[in-house]
Amino acid sequence: MTSTDMQRKPQSAWARFFKPRSSREDSPFKRLLIHLALILSCVIAVYPVLRIVSVSLRPGDRLLSTSLAIIPPDATLEAYKTVLFDKEFPVWVWNSIVITTATAVVGVVLAATSAYAFSRWKFPGRSPGLVFLLSTQMLPAPMMMVPIYILASKLGLTNTYRGLVIAYSVTSVPFSIWILKGYYDTIPRELEEAALIDGVSRLSAFWRIVLPLSTPALAIVFLFSFMSAWTDYLLARVMIASERSLWTWVLGVRDFQGQFQTQWGLFSAASVMVAIPVMALFLYSSKWLISGLTLGSVKG
Amino acid sequence: MRFLTPDVFIGALREVGSTVVFIVVGTALLELATYLAWTPLSRFSQWVNQRLQFLGNKVRYALATLLIGGAGVFAVGAISVGQTPSPWSPYWPWALVALVIGLFISPTAVQIFHWRLRLPYMLLMPALVGLVLLVIYPLLWELNVSMTNLNPRHFKSPDFVGLRNYIDVFTKPVLKQVTFFPVFLHTILWTVINVVFHVSGGMGLALLLNRKMRLRGLYRTLLVFPWAIPQPVACLAWLGEFHYEYGFVNIMLQQIGLEPIQWLSNPTWNFVAMCITNIWLGIPFMMVIILGGLQSISNEFYEAAEMDGASPWQMFRSITVPLLRPVLTPAIVLGTVWTFTNFNVPFFINQNELETSDTLVTALFRSAFQYFNLGDAAAFAFVVFGILLIFSVLYIRVSGGLKGVYE
Numbered sequence: 190m191t192s193t194d195m196q197r198k199p200q201s202a203w204a205r206f207f208k209p210r211s212s213r214e215d216s217p218f219k220r221l222l223i224h225l226a227l228i229l230s231c232v233i234a235v236y237p238v239l240r241i242v243s244v245s246l247r248p249g250d251r252l253l254s255t256s257l258a259i260i261p262p263d264a265t266l267e268a269y270k271t272v273l274f275d276k277e278f279p280v281w282v283w284n285s286i287v288i289t290t291a292t293a294v295v296g297v298v299l300a301a302t303s304a305y306a307f308s309r310w311k312f313p314g315r316s317p318g319l320v321f322l323l324s325t326q327m328l329p330a331p332m333m334m335v336p337i338y339i340l341a342s343k344l345g346l347t348n349t350y351r352g353l354v355i356a357y358s359v360t361s362v363p364f365s366i367w368i369l370k371g372y373y374d375t376i377p378r379e380l381e382e383a384a385l386i387d388g389v390s391r392l393s394a395f396w397r398i399v400l401p402l403s404t405p406a407l408a409i410v411f412l413f414s415f416m417s418a419w420t421d422y423l424l425a426r427v428m429i430a431s432e433r434s435l436w437t438w439v440l441g442v443r444d445f446q447g448q449f450q451t452q453w454g455l456f457s458a459a460s461v462m463v464a465i466p467v468m469a470l471f472l473y474s475s476k477w478l479i480s481g482l483t484l485g486s487v488k489g
Numbered sequence: 490m491r492f493l494t495p496d497v498f499i500g501a502l503r504e505v506g507s508t509v510v511f512i513v514v515g516t517a518l519l520e521l522a523t524y525l526a527w528t529p530l531s532r533f534s535q536w537v538n539q540r541l542q543f544l545g546n547k548v549r550y551a552l553a554t555l556l557i558g559g560a561g562v563f564a565v566g567a568i569s570v571g572q573t574p575s576p577w578s579p580y581w582p583w584a585l586v587a588l589v590i591g592l593f594i595s596p597t598a599v600q601i602f603h604w605r606l607r608l609p610y611m612l613l614m615p616a617l618v619g620l621v622l623l624v625i626y627p628l629l630w631e632l633n634v635s636m637t638n639l640n641p642r643h644f645k646s647p648d649f650v651g652l653r654n655y656i657d658v659f660t661k662p663v664l665k666q667v668t669f670f671p672v673f674l675h676t677i678l679w680t681v682i683n684v685v686f687h688v689s690g691g692m693g694l695a696l697l698l699n700r701k702m703r704l705r706g707l708y709r710t711l712l713v714f715p716w717a718i719p720q721p722v723a724c725l726a727w728l729g730e731f732h733y734e735y736g737f738v739n740i741m742l743q744q745i746g747l748e749p750i751q752w753l754s755n756p757t758w759n760f761v762a763m764c765i766t767n768i769w770l771g772i773p774f775m776m777v778i779i780l781g782g783l784q785s786i787s788n789e790f791y792e793a794a795e796m797d798g799a800s801p802w803q804m805f806r807s808i809t810v811p812l813l814r815p816v817l818t819p820a821i822v823l824g825t826v827w828t829f830t831n832f833n834v835p836f837f838i839n840q841n842e843l844e845t846s847d848t849l850v851t852a853l854f855r856s857a858f859q860y861f862n863l864g865d866a867a868a869f870a871f872v873v874f875g876i877l878l879i880f881s882v883l884y885i886r887v888s889g890g891l892k893g894v895y896e
Contacts, residue, residue: 215700220702223697223700223702224702224704226697227694227697227698227704227708227712228708230694230708230712231708231711231712233769234711234712234713234714234715234769234773235711235714236737237715237723237726237727237730237737237769238714238715238718238726240726240730240737241722241726244729254735257737257740257741257744277491277492279492279493280491280492280493280497283493283497283498283501284501287501287502287505288505291505291506291508291509294509295509295512295513298513298516299516299615299616299619300616302612302613302615302616303612303613303615303616303617305612306608306609306610306612306613307613309609310606310608310609312600312601312606312609312610313597313600313601314601318613323881324878324881325620325624326826327826327830327874327877327878327881328624328628328874329830329849329850329853329870329873329874329877330830330832330850331832331850331851331853331854331857331858331870332627332631332853332867332870332873332874333623333624333627333628333631334854334857334858335630335631335634335857335858335863335866335867336626336627336628336630336631337623337627339630340622340623340626340627340630349504350501350504350505350508351504351505351507351508351511354505354508354509354512355508355512355619355623356623358512358619359616359619359620359622359623359624360623362616362619362620363620366616391608392608419719420719420720420721422721422832422833423832423854427858433491434491434497439719439721442721442722442725443721443725443837446725446728446729453729456725456729457726460722460725460726463719463722464718464719464722467717467718467719468714468717468718471713471716471717472710472713472717475713475717475777
């Protein structure tokens, strides 16, 4: 009997469950297993996040319960009310929003121009410069904190937004330059050269041709610097810890969590409110983020 | 207690807005100055170059290195450490003069100050100034401090101790009890465990997702959750869930009939808790990167291999892995460096401040910010930095992963 004969033979339902219909397709059994594995992974990925929501809905006297239910039977929004109206939390969130937006804008501007120089010219100091930028990524963050603090206090910038904005925007620059340089390299030089022949200056060629073409990369870099400043704890703690009204939300949330017994609900409510918009933004833009990451690192 | 009144609202906007304006105006002025200065500098450097031709390039390079290096050493020494100003600092103009002379003596000056390069240097200048202030200056400061005994007992006037701090890193405890090598090994263990789980978990999920199937988009979105949630929130939430009585981890353990675990006070279990948290956090990144790589592999390779009768494992080994290399190598280097230097997870999950749970980076933080042994901490920091640098250089050399980057 040849193999073609075997395939023509009518198969039982059971056999069909385990056998793929064609060689490029998975059998229903395998598909079932794949779905089960993925569902299990999704539960592991999402359950801890849902737990934060669950704790935030608990009434104050039942914070410490051993129930695993996601929506507690006596759910209330009490914790949200406390966080929004009886704590400085709104001020902290506003501080964070203002600081991180400014940071991301400044960081993108600094990186966009420098990356263009790295991408289009050969100049003395180019290779060492790129290596230096890469090696700044290896500096352990706590190493820079003491000198930055001392420098900031000499310049009178501790406990101000100003110091924090400057420090954040510069720390994100090396990584942004690498990503943007990688992206500019993929834009053909001929486009600008054609414009140069038409009598356009180099800078306006950059402004009118290269920048509009790199919108995706610019968006990625903006998001990255935004995210890294938004979630930073270390620098904020060093620069503005002593002035409670200047805090960013990370310092505030850490403060709630520090008093575990009494404020777990507050911590959770605050976390939910901060995390939801950021997660929505992140999930919405994740496709871009990834293409940018691989572009920057793979296509040198 | 302050609420978000209109005053506070506008006050924050105003301060940050003025900072942005300050930076933008500063940047513009700096760029303009660089642009205008470059042509005269170019002429000057050519003039100097002609006058110095008789010396020969070798002598000029040697002289330039001497002068610039001298200025660099001076810069380290002139940065004041502690509260008494450094005795060198009044002489800083001379160092600047040496730096400038050194720069122009060097034959490279003509290439740097070429009028055609005024544009790239103009574009670079703002970032350069920022990095000098926030990276180079702190590094020089650390270098100076690493050679002094700046600590709570000698806060006002620390003494120069040469390289003793660097020797002490390896011979004395870096914190109160733990010594360098246990922390180092512990950090390596932490990095290896995490990266192995990140890559294998990410690879597994990516392979599962890389096919036509129902609900694919939903799975992908849900699986990215741990990456999307702000890291401090995730760490603090996990810290709560590792609570002995009320965290879900122990509650679940009890429900399946196991003993609850002292996640936060037992050193071994605390380390396990740190790893669980970080593995949970890191898998989505690898999954997404690998999935992107998988999708760029053409189906034709697999079809051809199938015709030749290759098994799925053979296809994975000889098609998928080699073709994923360009995506995987940088991702692994990045992942390793990020795990090694991760601060949030080992810092937040370690609520009881167990020194045994510290990785090199959190140990560094503790040494500087809790014990204020700034001199020791600075030497320690350079050792950690060196380790990371050596690792990265070796890895990039061996794997050739970043080839073509400098073209």
